[in-house]
Amino acid sequence: MEKRIFLASPTMHGEEQQFIQEAFDTNWVAPLGKNVNEFEKELAAFVGVGHAAALTAGTAALHLAVKLAGVQRGDKVFCSDLTFSATVNPVSYEGGEQIFIESERETWNMDPRALEAAFAKYPDCKCVICANLYGTPARLDEIRAICDAHGAVLIEDAAESLSATYKGQQTGTFGQYNALSFNGNKIITTSGGGMLLSDDEEAIAKARFWSTQSREPFPWYEHKEIGYNYRMSNIVAGIGRGQLLHLQEHRDRKEQIYRTYEAAFRDLPLTMNPYLPESRPNFWLSCMTIDPGCAVTPEQVRLALEAENIESRPIWKPMHLQPVFAGHDFITVGDNVGEDIFARGLCLPSDIKMTDADMERVISVIRGLF
Numbered sequence: 001m002e003k004r005i006f007l008a009s010p011t012m013h014g015e016e017q018q019f020i021q022e023a024f025d026t027n028w029v030a031p032l033g034k035n036v037n038e039f040e041k042e043l044a045a046f047v048g049v050g051h052a053a054a055l056t057a058g059t060a061a062l063h064l065a066v067k068l069a070g071v072q073r074g075d076k077v078f079c080s081d082l083t084f085s086a087t088v089n090p091v092s093y094e095g096g097e098q099i100f101i102e103s104e105r106e107t108w109n110m111d112p113r114a115l116e117a118a119f120a121k122y123p124d125c126k127c128v129i130c131a132n133l134y135g136t137p138a139r140l141d142e143i144r145a146i147c148d149a150h151g152a153v154l155i156e157d158a159a160e161s162l163s164a165t166y167k168g169q170q171t172g173t174f175g176q177y178n179a180l181s182f183n184g185n186k187i188i189t190t191s192g193g194g195m196l197l198s199d200d201e202e203a204i205a206k207a208r209f210w211s212t213q214s215r216e217p218f219p220w221y222e223h224k225e226i227g228y229n230y231r232m233s234n235i236v237a238g239i240g241r242g243q244l245l246h247l248q249e250h251r252d253r254k255e256q257i258y259r260t261y262e263a264a265f266r267d268l269p270l271t272m273n274p275y276l277p278e279s280r281p282n283f284w285l286s287c288m289t290i291d292p293g294c295a296v297t298p299e300q301v302r303l304a305l306e307a308e309n310i311e312s313r314p315i316w317k318p319m320h321l322q323p324v325f326a327g328h329d330f331i332t333v334g335d336n337v338g339e340d341i342f343a344r345g346l347c348l349p350s351d352i353k354m355t356d357a358d359m360e361r362v363i364s365v366i367r368g369l370f
């Protein structure tokens with residue numbers, strides 16, 4: 001059996017270990033220290049946002065964003081439908097109710113027309129969570145304008161889209177609160193980790209307070225609020241600082257992978273995941289859809305790849321189809337785009353360590369089916 005080709009696995013460079021060594025040498029083996037502070041500053045500077053809080057996970061960042069947005073028991077929150085469950089789970093942690101918003105064909109992300117329709121139906125909604133799926137920016141300024149017009153807080157889930165831009169502006173800056181993830185499969189990784197970004201300095205200070213058990217400034221442990229143990233470790237932050245040095249390089253390789261698939265499938269009934277001309281995705285995952293009317297199914301492609309020790313994965317299953325969210329409203333203005341993409345789509349190996357020969361292996365298996 002040939003060596004396994006992964007969807008997306010960590011790519012380390014060496015600098016990561018130097019930052020970790022420094023943490024050991026100075027004995028800052030704790031959820032605070034120079035790496036944590038510097039990682040926050042370096043990432044905020046890269047993205048172009050005022051303030052950042054380094055946390056244990058992207059999910060923790062989204063949870064604190066939902067708290068900062070003031071979501072309370074019974075509140076409705078408009079959420080991307082075609083996304084990973086971590087985008088929407090934190091609403092449940094606070095007792096809120098997710099209302100799922102249909103995707104558009106052009107980006108696979110939240111359709112601004114469906115968002116408008118949702119506000120028409122539920123004018124009191126005060127929070128929207130919008131994800132940039134697979135590293136492709138949503139129509140972020142339109143979505144932001146709709147949120148502003150309705151007095152709703154926008155939370156941008158940029159977990160998959162770090163280094164992608166929309167109209168020249170980095171993703172992770174369009175929401176009042178923005179979440180990043182450094183999980184093992186993301187474009188840069190710390191093994192596990194996340195960050196909350198905002199221009200609101202007080203909000204980030206509050207997030208740090210909650211993330212370190214809500215300890216009041218007393219000599220003894222004094223608590224007026226429920227706290228969380230969400231702060232990033234100084235060791236983990238060291239990995240992040242090393243990875244950040246290579247973010248642009250990771251992004252450029254991801255784009256090459258996408259372009260290689262795009263060129264290889266030009267004469268086949270396959271279409272790559274689309275994006276708007278005004279956006280520059282980070283191409284975190286290359287995905288394809290099989291054109292309507294073609295007899296081959298994504299599952300056949302997945303199994304053919306798996307037989308050659310190549311990992312691929314179905315498109316994220318829409319949230320409104322998930323048993324755990326049965327009974328939640330789903331706002332649609334079109335022809336159920338998310339279900340269609342789920343039925344016809346597949347995420348392809350997008351690991352930046354793939355060689356040209358590895359990519360040739362993947363492509364020839366796929367070509368063999370059409």
Ligand SMILES: *Cc1c(COP(=O)(O)O)cnc(C)c1O
Pocket residue numbers: 056057058059060083084086087131157159160180181182183192193194
């Ligand atoms: C990975 C991911 C998250 C969660 O990040 P973790 O760091 O794994 O908690 C949230 N949203 C999306 C869209 C993701 O892909």
